[in-house]
Amino acid sequence: MVFGRKHTIVLDGISMSFDRGKITALIGNSGCGKTTLSKIATGITDPSSGTVSLDGVPFTEDNFRENRWQIQMVFQHPEGALNPRIKIEDSIKEVLRKVGCPGNRLNERMDEICAEMGIQPELLKRYPNQISGGEIQRIVLARVMMFQPRYLFLDEPTSMLDPSVQANIFGLILKKTRKFNSGVVIVTHDLDIVSNLADNVAFLENGRIQAYGTAEEVRKVATDLFESWDRQKNMRRITSECHLAGDSQRI
């Protein structure tokens, strides 16, 4: 699969598959194509050439709508995922109607989902701008999981969230995706998450998959990336080095 605009090739000759029931992490520096790859896999963007298949069946115009339901994506900026002009309860009911929930069961089903996902009932009457990022991400997850997707793509889903909410969100993701045996693909810069959660890791650089395997196997190829991650755990030493090098500047 190839994707590019004008003279810029963003993805070049990518061939890969994601397994149901497994967690795959996509890693690489900013601009390497991780988000673009996710958008192509979920049908949000078309490749310049190449095909995307779901369980061996290529995407076509005829099966596109159903495929979109089977492959869901959660984005980095949760506040952009919800209609800012409708209340949270209406955002949830909107998806319940799409998946065929009868009208007389909407409230009951909404309450069940809120209980499962830890969404506090008092949030339902609020608008998206009146709740926190972590709460929005729970609601977004609740909406996508209603489709019982076969594959779930998560583009830095918790980078805007604090550690405790991040742990809660990942706990929910794992619980729900295990229930449906979903394949999970996580785009992330956080290599601690990769090491702790991912079954497989794909390292992208210059638009190509440079390494694919376990975190330990990929570390041997993505040395710069892992070294930067390890270095940033020692920010204290780095800033001390700034002092010793005389980098302190009065601007």
Place this chain on the structure above:
Amino acid sequence: METLVEIRRLNVIFPTFDGGFRAIKDLDMDIYSGDKIAVMGESGCGKSVLGHSIMGLLADISLTTGSILFMGKEIVGAKRSTLISLRGSKVALVPQSPSTALDPVMKVGTQIDEMFWKEGVPRKEASERSKKKLEALGFKDSDAIYSTYPHRLSGGMCERAVIAMGTALNPELVIADEPTKGLDPAIKIETLKKLYTSCADKTLMMITHDYYAAHICNRVCIMYRGEMVEDGNWREVLTNPSHPYVRGLWSSLPKNGMVPINDPLRIVPGEGCGFGDRCGSYSERCNGKQDMVTDSNGHCVRCWRAGIE
């Protein structure tokens, strides 16, 4: 140590359809000259509200009571002209999400020039100072960056551009709101280095979720539900905290196994501990007003157990 900011009984209440929402509750805090402080806590705890209150940015949209003395000047209830005279030159904000903080229809250089124009610096001199500022922030081709629009910059470059704007007038206090959000590790390291050296002999208040980024600071403050719950030396707070919430926060880090803190039961606390409904060590005594307990090293914890453990 000279006290740069003195905050006493600060309360910030936002009006909502369900009544007032108290974002900051009876907060007392001193910020000393030269401090590098990380302010951390979960979403909605009041971190950004604290930073914006110090800038006097919330007067029109909230009810703010209490006192914030900045270099001896009262910020709460101050006249707009007083606040304008302080912003940029004495206290500056490096806002979240730099790609949206920068004006998309104005060149990067012009947005930095504006800071100098505010102080009466002539245009030509402002332009030269802006380019020097961009060079100091690691932009090799400062002329090109000066003349470019924000959409042509990467996330890390936007962050450095916003740091350039915020530190242009060499303010006494720089409030950086989530400066590493969304950056990959290599860019994060460079951004933090530039932020740190830009504020080397000044005071930095960094609002962040990033555990590793907080290590550049000498002092770490943790907020929860509008209150300061722990405040002390970086090493103690980041590696051996006393407050149960802070311990839970670090346990939920990926490197520590991502053990989540219990979901809140949403029992609205009265005067008692705001963390009571999620704390594994909860007891009847937690229902009473919880004052900060301070040890001989100046480490403060809002938990009565800290005085005996």
